[in-house]
Amino acid sequence: xxxxxxxxxxxxVIYSVPRAxxxxxxxxxxxxxxxxxxxxxxxxxxxxxxxxxxxxxELRTGNIFxxxxxxxxxxxxxxxxxxxTGIECNxxxxxxxxxxxxxxxxxxFSILFGALTGFALSxxxxxxxxxxxxxxxxxxxxxxxxxxxxxxxxxSSIGLYGTLPGIILIHIIFGLPYMAxxxxxxxxxxxxxxxxxxxMDGAGFFTIFFEIMLPMSVNVLVVAIIMQATGIxxxxxxxxxxxxxxxxPITVQLNNIVNxxxxxxxxNVNMAATFLTALPPLLIYILSGRYFAxxxxxxxxxx
Amino acid sequence: xxxxxLAAKLTLVPSAVVxxxxxxxxxxxxxxxxxxHSTMLPNYKFYGxxxxxxxxxxxxxxxxxxxxxxxxxxxxAGSLIIGTTLAALLDRNVKAExxxxxxxxxxxxxxxxxxxxxxxxxxNPTTGIEALVRSFGWQDFSFNWLASPEKAIYAVSIAAxxxxxxxxxxxxxxxxxxxxxxxxKAAKIDGIPVWRSYVSIVLPMLRPLILTCVILLAxxxxxxxxxxxxxxxxxxxxxxxxxxxFVVDLLFQRANISTAAAAAILMLVSVICALSPYVYIELxxxxx
Amino acid sequence: xxxISVIDANxxxxxxxxxxxxxxxxxxxxxxxxxxxxxCGKSTLLNVIAGLEDLDTGKIIAGxxxxxxxxxxxxxxxxxxQSYALYPTMTxxxxxxxxxxxxxxxxxxxxxxxxxxxxLLQLTPLLDRRPSQLSGGQRQRVAIxxxxxxxxxxxxxxxxxxxxxxxxxxxxxxxxxKLHQELRSTIVYVTHxxxxxxxxxxRVAVMKAGKIEQYATPDELYxxxxxxFVAGFVGSPSMNLLSARIRIxxxxxxxxxxxxxxxxxxxxxxxPAVNGQEIVIGFRPExxxxxxxxxxxxxxxxxxxxxxxxxxxxxxxxAVGDQKLSVRLPAAKARGLGGEVRLAFxxxxxxxxxxxxxxxx
Numbered sequence: 001x002x003x004x005x006x007x008x009x010x011x012x013v014i015y016s017v018p019r020a021x022x023x024x025x026x027x028x029x030x031x032x033x034x035x036x037x038x039x040x041x042x043x044x045x046x047x048x049x050x051x052x053x054x055x056x057x058e059l060r061t062g063n064i065f066x067x068x069x070x071x072x073x074x075x076x077x078x079x080x081x082x083x084x085t086g087i088e089c090n091x092x093x094x095x096x097x098x099x100x101x102x103x104x105x106x107x108x109f110s111i112l113f114g115a116l117t118g119f120a121l122s123x124x125x126x127x128x129x130x131x132x133x134x135x136x137x138x139x140x141x142x143x144x145x146x147x148x149x150x151x152x153x154x155x156s157s158i159g160l161y162g163t164l165p166g167i168i169l170i171h172i173i174f175g176l177p178y179m180a181x182x183x184x185x186x187x188x189x190x191x192x193x194x195x196x197x198x199x200m201d202g203a204g205f206f207t208i209f210f211e212i213m214l215p216m217s218v219n220v221l222v223v224a225i226i227m228q229a230t231g232i233x234x235x236x237x238x239x240x241x242x243x244x245x246x247x248x249p250i251t252v253q254l255n256n257i258v259n260x261x262x263x264x265x266x267x268n269v270n271m272a273a274t275f276l277t278a279l280p281p282l283l284i285y286i287l288s289g290r291y292f293a294x295x296x297x298x299x300x301x302x303x
Numbered sequence: 304x305x306x307x308x309l310a311a312k313l314t315l316v317p318s319a320v321v322x323x324x325x326x327x328x329x330x331x332x333x334x335x336x337x338x339x340h341s342t343m344l345p346n347y348k349f350y351g352x353x354x355x356x357x358x359x360x361x362x363x364x365x366x367x368x369x370x371x372x373x374x375x376x377x378x379x380a381g382s383l384i385i386g387t388t389l390a391a392l393l394d395r396n397v398k399a400e401x402x403x404x405x406x407x408x409x410x411x412x413x414x415x416x417x418x419x420x421x422x423x424x425x426x427n428p429t430t431g432i433e434a435l436v437r438s439f440g441w442q443d444f445s446f447n448w449l450a451s452p453e454k455a456i457y458a459v460s461i462a463a464x465x466x467x468x469x470x471x472x473x474x475x476x477x478x479x480x481x482x483x484x485x486x487x488k489a490a491k492i493d494g495i496p497v498w499r500s501y502v503s504i505v506l507p508m509l510r511p512l513i514l515t516c517v518i519l520l521a522x523x524x525x526x527x528x529x530x531x532x533x534x535x536x537x538x539x540x541x542x543x544x545x546x547x548x549f550v551v552d553l554l555f556q557r558a559n560i561s562t563a564a565a566a567a568i569l570m571l572v573s574v575i576c577a578l579s580p581y582v583y584i585e586l587x588x589x590x591x
Numbered sequence: 592x593x594x595i596s597v598i599d600a601n602x603x604x605x606x607x608x609x610x611x612x613x614x615x616x617x618x619x620x621x622x623x624x625x626x627x628x629x630x631c632g633k634s635t636l637l638n639v640i641a642g643l644e645d646l647d648t649g650k651i652i653a654g655x656x657x658x659x660x661x662x663x664x665x666x667x668x669x670x671x672x673q674s675y676a677l678y679p680t681m682t683x684x685x686x687x688x689x690x691x692x693x694x695x696x697x698x699x700x701x702x703x704x705x706x707x708x709x710x711l712l713q714l715t716p717l718l719d720r721r722p723s724q725l726s727g728g729q730r731q732r733v734a735i736x737x738x739x740x741x742x743x744x745x746x747x748x749x750x751x752x753x754x755x756x757x758x759x760x761x762x763x764x765x766x767x768x769k770l771h772q773e774l775r776s777t778i779v780y781v782t783h784x785x786x787x788x789x790x791x792x793x794r795v796a797v798m799k800a801g802k803i804e805q806y807a808t809p810d811e812l813y814x815x816x817x818x819x820f821v822a823g824f825v826g827s828p829s830m831n832l833l834s835a836r837i838r839i840x841x842x843x844x845x846x847x848x849x850x851x852x853x854x855x856x857x858x859x860x861x862x863p864a865v866n867g868q869e870i871v872i873g874f875r876p877e878x879x880x881x882x883x884x885x886x887x888x889x890x891x892x893x894x895x896x897x898x899x900x901x902x903x904x905x906x907x908x909x910a911v912g913d914q915k916l917s918v919r920l921p922a923a924k925a926r927g928l929g930g931e932v933r934l935a936f937x938x939x940x941x942x943x944x945x946x947x948x949x950x951x952x
Contacts, residue, residue: 031397034393041410041469048421116314120312120314123308123311124311139322141574142330143547143567145528145551145566145567147330148550149554149560150328173325176318194678196672196676197676199642199662199663200641200643200664200668200669201664201693202693204664205308207693216680236529236533241555254416255420255533274420277417278417281412282413292411296473297477
């Protein structure tokens with residue numbers, strides 16, 4: 001590919017690179033690959049939805065890709081109210097609300113805790129605060145399996161094992177590294193003169209946090225809410241261990257319904273239950289736009 | 304002088320306690336238990352490293368650990384390749400980029416349980432892909448990996464790649480967007496085809512980001528539990544067992560706490576190994 | 592009464608010793624300027640007075656109270672920052688009232704003071720805007736208003752005009768001076784601009800490398816600089832500083848530079864001049880005149896090297912040995928000047944410094 005000199009006179013020559021008429025076939029291939037990828041990503045979810053809308057007969061006669069004949073929500077209501085695990089037949093509606101009861105306070109308090117911690121770390125910079133910061137960063141990588149049993153012992157000894165406040169507290173604790181780092185990075189970016197001016201005006205630590213910093217943190221708060229809500233709702237292991245029978249989150253019950261039933265498998269009900277479990281975070285994702293990607297990036301920019 | 308910033312310091316006390324007790328205290332406790340002979344309840348008598356010996360002689364652990372390595376390599380390689388390729392494609396000024404991104408990223412909003420169950424369904428021999436292809440006439444088509452002890456772990460890997468390659472895509476796309484436009488022009492003038500520019504010029508520039516992705520993916524591998532439980536339950540038999548499930552099972556079902564603790568410590572060591580290239584590079588960078 | 596006392600203050604940041612044994616007394620109602628180039632410690636000194644930084648050793652007394660260990664939020668001082676530091680999510684009205692609200696002042700009183708400050712600084716039409724909707728000069732006025740509204744006895748300014756363009760800077764300088772005259776609060780003001788210092792201050796502390804070189808009124812700084820640094824820093828165009836040596840002829844001290852010599856017996860030496868001492872002698876460009884036949888002052892012949900018209904005055908440059916000398920003359924007198932000219936000097940208003948110690952002799 002040769003470049004074409006634009007100026008022919010003695011003036012400095014400016015070379016223009018011909019607009020790579022990005023080979024038409026090249027562009028077509030690009031879109032083909034992307035579309036194939038799109039289909040590959042979409043299929044599992046679409047199949048889940050489509051299966052959940054079928055009747056038992058349709059399941060037997062067709063194959064996985066045949067479309068349901070009508071929008072039949074019977075499987076959905078069965079999944080909600082009467083689907084069976086090995087022990088009971090109450091569907092997942094109870095567990096849906098369990099998850100809500102875990103997520104809402106979990107999000108609120110883990111964000112509060114994380115934001116205050118992140119802010120405190122940005123206000124008091126010293127060797128000790130750097131140690132705390134570092135241990136937070138490393139703490140985020142520790143596998144739950146190492147921490148599980150001792151936490152179970154601690155929680156049973158203080159009577160929180162298998163309780164609702166217990167599982168919420170667990171989520172607050174394990175959400176701390178990510179939340180604190182998220183807010184710490186944000187407050188580091190705020191000009192220090194702002195807190196100095198507030199101090200000169202007579203404001204103390206908490207006044208500065210609630211009246212000045214928090215109102216400025218809307219973007220970070222949205223990211224934090226999205227990430228924590230999604231993370232807590234989707235959690236399985238912690239809910240399995242710490243929530244107790246009465247507060248089992250929907251993810252655990254879903255697994256029970258699908259994987260531990262004896263007898264005839266009702267795939268449409270299973271898929272309906274699966275979709276209902278996936279729905280809230282999916283909605284959050286769709287509504288969150290760019291914030292979701294920002295949350296992912298924030299998780300990657302540790303340290 | 305420690306009255307300065309008192310409120311900030313006091314605010315950090317609960318966090319410091321949480322970190323010390325719940326994150327690092329528990330590691331020490333688990334470490335200690337791995338050196339005892341506890342079954343159902345902790346027995347604090349020191350027993351040396353025999354639990355590790357027991358662990359290393361258990362076939363189930365061999366399977367679990369080997370699975371972690373197999374699954375891990377496939378998962379990391381697959382997610383990196385697919386994610387980076389998609390990022391590179393989306394970087395080419397694509398119309399409806401937003402639409403593609405929505406589809407590539409949504410799996411990340413889903414629980415591993417949901418992913419596991421959806422793929423379990425897809426790979427179901429009687430109703431899934433195998434049945435579909437057979438119904439087209441290829442009667443001998445077999446895609447029943449979930450029932451095969453050797454192949455099941457690959458099925459799990461596919462599901463995991465499907466879920467997480469979007470993360471790699473998001474990170475790499477952000478990185479690609481940050482590349483100076485002049486680099487592309489320079490490559491064009493030198494007559495280098497676009498795909499070659501990516502492979503030889505741009506991707507090497509994004510090495511730190513790639514490393515970040517590898518670290519994130521690697522730590523996810525070590526921790527994996529939900530996906531395996533939902534998709535295969537560790538089976539058939541124990542063929543898709545992974546260390547994460549191994550530990551939880553031994554803790555809560557088999558009442559073998561110290562062996563589980565030993566396994567957990569080994570998991571921690573694996574994470575440290577996965578993190579060490581990053582730490583090494585960071586330390587080198589700070590020395591400069 | 593003394594409003595602020597800084598006593599034996601020392602501060603280091605790691606290996607760098609930023610404040611060295613600083614002693615400073617500010618009387619009530621004074622306008623003190625801390626003047627110096629960057630890195631001299633002036634901002635650190637201000638921050639230490641405000642309580643935003645801690646001293647390593649020494650004390651700060653404000654209004655008869657030892658505030659060395661008191662947190663800045665409790666020192667009852669107001670501060671205006673170089674970057675204004677307005678609270679971005681609050682309206683101008685809320686910004687102004689924030690400090691009062693935090694200190695639990697009654698709502699009616701807050702409204703009254705906010706209105707007063709807004710009137711004073713022409714902010715009334717802007718009260719419901721956010722900082723992002725204001726221009727630089729407007730933000731500056733809000734920052735000042737926020738400080739005034741507190742009615743603190745002590746008001747601190749950290750290079751508040753540096754981020755403004757020249758015209759705005761001149762306007763705001765006048766505003767600040769007027770405010771001080773009206774309100775009579777004690778002000779400590781940091782700047783690197785000596786014109787600001789000279790126009791605004793009742794006294795100026797010239798700082799260099801963590802020490803106060805001279806702490807005096809603008810007139811004294813101008814007419815009787817204590818160190819070489821102050822002499823060269825204050826005044827524009829700057830003072831001529833010529834290296835010379837003292838030679839005592841018959842008990843009369845003479846300044847020798849190159850082949851030139853100048854009798855300096857008229858200079859008010861603090862201690863008797865020493866023969867052979869290396870000195871630097873300073874003359875302000877406007878203190879040197881064209882000699883005529885009637886002059887009784889010591890004179891020198893020197894050739895014109897360069898002429899700089901400055902409008903009403905002209906700065907004429909001469910060569911004295913291998914040193915340069917500038918003389919400020921009315922444009923009319925400087926017209927057509929060239930060749931060798933006879934210049935008259937007045938040692939009684941000159942400044943002589945020891946070359947070694949850089950202190951005034």
